Amino acid sequence: MTFMKFTSSRLASRGRSLRRVVLALVAVLPALAFAMAGDAQDPVMRAMRDELARSMAQLQLENLEKPYFISYRVQEARSQSVAAQFGSALGRNESRNRIVVIEVRVGTPALDNTNFQAAGFGSGPIGANLPMDDDYDAIRRQLWLTTDRAYKQSVELLSKKKAVLQNKTRTEVLPDFSAQPLSTLTDLNPGAPIDLAQAETLARELSAVFRESPGVATSSVRIGATEETTRYVNSEGSSFVRSSFLVTLRASAATQADDGFPLDDHTFTVARSWATLPPKADLLASVRDLGRRVTAQRTASLLEQYNGPVLFEGQAAAEIFAQVIAPNFSARPRPVLETSGRGGRGGGGGGPAENPFLDKLGARVLPDFFTVIDDPTLTSLNGAPLFGENRVDDEGVPTRPVTLVEKGRLKTLLASRAPVRGVPRSTGSMQDGTPVPSNLIVTAADGLDAAALKAELLKLLEQRGKDYGVIVRRLANSTLGSGASPSGRGNSRAESVLVAVKVFPDGREEPLRNIEVAGIDPPSFKDILVAGREPFISTVPFQGVICSFAVPSLLFEDLTLKKPSGEIGKPPIAKHPFFDR
């Protein structure tokens, strides 16, 4: 019943894009058959269901508790990648693997073995490699041994956790696991493997562009394609099969200024298939532009220190939002900690700091013209593709749009089935072991266009009697291999600035380089004066998961920018051999 209702509503919401309509015809209707009857033909799913049923019925150590919940998540990945440097291939890689992640819970949903950090002991779900062959016997054998290991760990953890709690008063008693209606889902978005020779040729061609950039010291182009298929069953009867396919293309370039300061930049492109990558001419243009950007940075000027209004445009706005605010949208329960014997004052001390947004539910976290929605149902925004789309999360919870901030006020957080204060139910956001955004859409009421935003900045300069202001246009992203600041992130929550300009009252711009955004934190965002009308869409890995961020330009009233501190290596002694002629 649940399943039927869910599928039909999904079909309606997905009918908008042409691609989705086609997919609905080929995949979703037969999906019913696959999920119900087809299961019986899938040896992997059959092995999972059979071993799970046997474990729930029989797995028990004498005098100890039986599991009350078991889930198996079998993830297989087929990855391909090529890379090139300076027109020459760097190597290729093709791999497939299949792993299982097993969760065995003992105790009760109110108090079980999870949300507990034992001293010097693994506490999370247990994983193991599985055969890539759809071999029922071999897979079941591995599931048997891994479930055994997971169960033994769980009973041991529960007894340790109970022992720790005997001597402690919990300031906050929340259940460890929230209830969830049954769901059975199939969401298949497979992709054809890419032709590695063709990809290598493209990588060579794109990377050869740097033979025209004497100012660039090192560069590379990487193309990857990954198909991920996930099968899930749990002892409550929920299950899903989900697959996705993404092609990524990353180019990066680095050099040093004459004074030795490191400079770099990157481009990152995501597509759902080889065919939907941008045309080669566009890719070539974007890599050329990357070379030009890095070269231009070499002659930009340094900024000693700046306090005043800063306008984050385009990619920089999306990155600063993703880096500074977005991590706080994830709700993670604070684990019970096992102290190592000596234990001091016994509580409160150790462990990860609590997410400050837990105390902000219902309160203002952004100016009141902002709304933030995490919408995993969207595949595009204003005609541009989004890549965080997902129908079901890693715990089998169907996803849905979640309004996180409405008129500047924090409504809820992204959560898994582990409840936190104020967020008792899963929002279907669990990916790779932690709740993460999918497509995070930030909109500002009464947003301005680019020219009007710059005019606002100039107006502020005049009001404050400042000689100049700063516009930040690109920010580093460490997972994409840039951000070569000599001091790393320093103390900042934001990566270093890649492209920025000084803006003078007459509107004239002068390029800047090597800037750190000092002291920015989530409360800094409450001081945004005005935002842009059109969001910039940035698709980047966020805590290991590809997420799309749609964020308009942001004008901050007052931020501190400075040049990085630390020791800087000198530029190369010999000239680049290719240009040393």
Place this chain on the structure above:
Amino acid sequence: MHSSPSRFTLARLAPAFALACLNPTNATAAELPKNATPVLAAMRAELAHSTTAFTSQSQPPYFLSYEITENRRVSVNSSFGALMASTENTTRVLDIDLRVGSPALDNTHAIRGNFGGGGPTGSGATSIPVDDSPEAIRATLWYQTDRRFKSAVEQFTRVKTNVQVKIEEEDKSADFCAEPAHTYAEAPVTFSVDRRALEERVRRFTAPFSAHKNIYSADASLTIGVETRWYANTEGTLVQTSQPTCRIVISAVTKADDGMVLPRFETYFAFRPEQLPSDAHVLADVKKIIADLEALRTAPIVDPYTGPAILSGRAAGVFFHEVFGHRIEGHRQKRADEGQTFKKMLGQKLLPETFNVYCDPARPKYGTTELGGHYLYDNQGVKAQRVPLIESGVFTGFLMARIPIDGFPTSNGHGRKATGASVVSRQSNLIVETTKPVSPAVLKEELRKLVVAQQKPYGLLFDDIQGGFAITGRTSPNAFNVQPIMVYRIFPDGREELVRGADFIGTPLSAFSKITAADNAPDIFNGVCGAESGWVPVSAVSPSLLLSQVEVQKKEKSQERLPILSAPAGKS
């Protein structure tokens, strides 16, 4: 083949000549050998370009070498008859040895007082293009050389300070030695395998384990690859070698009812796929592994014991590798924190005079078995050579890289490393031979005689081993541990009984003094050896040995219970 003597050589002959300077002309003058690919030419060109630029520096390098290692490899794995992994990749990585200062004292000098004793540490290998494009290869060489130069200058400053603040070193030998230049190039081995066929094959190797519920893991891997290396240095050495290797490894594990983990391994090595054993051969061994594991599960546990024992050829090979081989690696005689067991024992008798021991990397085969520790040039471009270690029972020498020690000023072609690590002296093909072998039956008879003479209830036969380890440092007891898998008690009446749970332990000199005889059936262990310069392929060859006394201790035991449920019944 040989270039004219460089100023480098002069520096060694006259240590007072403190600042040897690098002479870029040697590198550029060396003629490219026939079969050289554009990679070697690009390396030669960039050696000249970078070193010319460094002449403007106050402290230019006196030595620079590039080593590019290409690995083309297909690797497939199975477990219980199902495919676990299948990978195919090609990588090329660059290693650079750049030295500033002089051969007498340079940036690689061990810094004393640091944890682990300092010494050369690898700075990691860098990916370099796999296409033979000179422009792209040189771009990477150029950039990495610059980085290495800067860190070398920094390190050399630390070295100079350290030398001044610490007490005088016991071993006053130089940090580097001159070696003649070589030019050599063999054509890169072409490589094409049918990965699907290999996958089928590796599945077959572990399928028989599926029927055995007490076997908790059963894995096989089949790896076929070619390693092509290009080496060029400022002395004019230009070497290009290409070596295919194939390995099959089978491992399976059972547990005794008391939780003791009991593994069995089988490995096969060959240079070419067609020389690997047939499926029928491997499957016969798999059958034997299964029978051994079933027998081990219920075998009695051996109590701590001292008494006579036989080490089978493979066990004896590993024993020599751990107990002797690691201790005669030259660089260990120089580090203040090393045990230096054999340093002062040159010319002394270590074994009965019927024993000869040597390392010979140039040798590709022993009998009909191929040797994994074979190579033509080491990782410092030095030609492989046979090194006598024990002659007629007398200790004669060390394995040397280009790291001189007192009395051993030059390399003997044993400078080895994995990519990304710094070279130290390592073993190659370690071969133990005897001039007075006896038959295996006589060796067993000798054992029984010793058992009776020593009034022991039984002797031990270590038939198969899993591996071992040796501790050579000074901060811990200088012990070795050889981990046998198949151990038999041999009773005075000739009865044999399989036992489990014994580790063969001891200290090197006392163990050596107990070796009394060897048989005429040498066996070969082809494995990989891990030490501070990474994992390198090695072999050990030895006849079975009779020791008048060994000591065994109880094996470490897992505290995990057996699985609660029995293995699932198959449904396929």
